[in-house]
Amino acid sequence: MPKTASAILLAFALSTAAVQHHAMAQGLPTALATTPVLSDAQKAELNDFVAKQKPLLSDRDKVKSARDAILAPLAQTNVSATFRSELWKAVSDSAKGLIASGDEVLAVNGYRLAGEIATDSSVETLFAGLKSDKVAIRYVAAFGIRRAFEATTANAPALGRDKAVDLLRALAAAAGTEKDAHCFDAMIQAIAAGGSERQQIEGLRPQALRTLCAVAGKKAGDLGTKLADSTSLEALIRAQTILRDSFAKEQSPAWLDDAVTLAGDSLAYIYRIIKAGELASGKPGAPADVVEARRAARRVPLALVAAAESTITLARQAKSGNANPTSFADLLRRAEVDVDANVLTDIEGLIGQNGALKSEFKIAADRFKLN
Structure with missing residues (x-):
């Protein structure tokens, strides 16, 4: 800037x-x-x-x-x-x-x-x-x-x-082409404000939160295979956290499938950058300072993973009563090649072509970009 x-x-x-x-x-x-x-x-x-x-x-x-x-x-x-x-x-x-x-x-x-x-x-x-x-x-x-x-x-x-x-539509259009991370984050926060639980404009809350899902999901897809700056990732984490917290206010909200779709988009992004070698990894037994450096580099991306996992867990609980939680973030903190490979397989099983989420929620078959 x-x-x-x-x-x-x-x-x-x-x-x-x-x-x-x-x-x-x-x-x-x-x-x-x-x-x-x-x-x-x-x-x-x-x-x-x-x-x-x-x-x-x-x-x-x-x-x-x-x-x-x-x-x-x-x-x-x-x-x-x-x-x-x-x-x-x-x-x-x-x-x-x-x-x-x-x-x-x-x-x-x-x-x-x-x-x-x-x-x-x-x-x-x-x-x-x-x-x-x-x-x-x-x-x-x-x-x-x-x-x-x-x-x-x-x-x-x-x-x-x-x-x-x-205003929501204008924000969505602007966010879709915004290159500056700080501006994108400001747009995310503006959309989220329209979705406040205290919103008095009738019908605006669900529309705003569905817009939030769409805008953040598009950004996750547009990030491709490169590790994004922390501000962009934190904007996605913010969106995911707002949606996750909304489940505490409404057990089966109108934006449930949209929020899960965003969570899947976030996991797909993490899948791509790990596969592209954007997150440092290695074999077990590396010196402590090397391991710590790898883990530090993963802190923000893994916060996104944790937020996505939390959304999916709560959505599953709300929809079927079976939370069926995953532990991708905890495993990926180890920053080990073999562990990463296993997690990628598990993520693919969750959001891939025949992934579990697509049978549990209303999500398009070709929604998540893993390549």
Whole structure:
């Protein structure tokens, strides 16, 4: 990632916390944000509040404090959809100006405003951000969608279902071609936010989690036979963990087969890189430091194996009552050639052409790429 993008992303990441009492200090009653219907006088008060911050938004040195002041009323729960809508009306011209400015620092703050306010109108600006040729902009657009989805878990949604579904589809399309590992991870987290157990948009949770399975599964397939960077693998682990944990909330969720398919995609990837010699291995009896180095190199890939195994075990338990657990991760930690070969045979028996998973779950016969 370019150093400039890294600096912007770091600054952005360090400034995501809302300032709880900033709004009161600026003269806007915090109770205004929870008012279901705003009077003309209250709308005028909100507009005056935003107007005081607008001139600061175009100043690189002051944009963050101005942004925080504008967003501070949203830090509480039960923010009304009406307040969000009126807030966006008041600040939209400035936010769009920041996005169109060509200055990445200002644009990041414009996208942040759009995502946090989380209305149908505000999130419109995020679609183009996902297609930007700038890493920092794609990242912050994905983060903005994540924040928009998170806003619909603690408040009456100002984001409609159709727009939320459009955001999921845009994330899936962007993630499918994303080359930057940090951006891909941000997209995974955004999709996952749409699938929160506290999601208030009807029907969005199952659709988001099925999308998560599809996006992460495609990435596992696209990684081919090369050992990927840790960030990419950790994004897949994150997706797998979210899905695994979802089984604790719903015994037989609509995304059960999709989650198992992702687990199979993950195991297929591990199968390919072991077969390609991407994970160091050797005979028993090697010096302790050599063995430790091999095991250290396997730490993240084997965390993916463990997450996939856990998903499959829980899914089997939910579907048939027979967990039938495997122990691939434990065996592969030994980093021994003969053990690896045996595990590959066992993985093939699980997800190969006639693998057990394909008879237990709804999975296409040619789904998993072992070559």
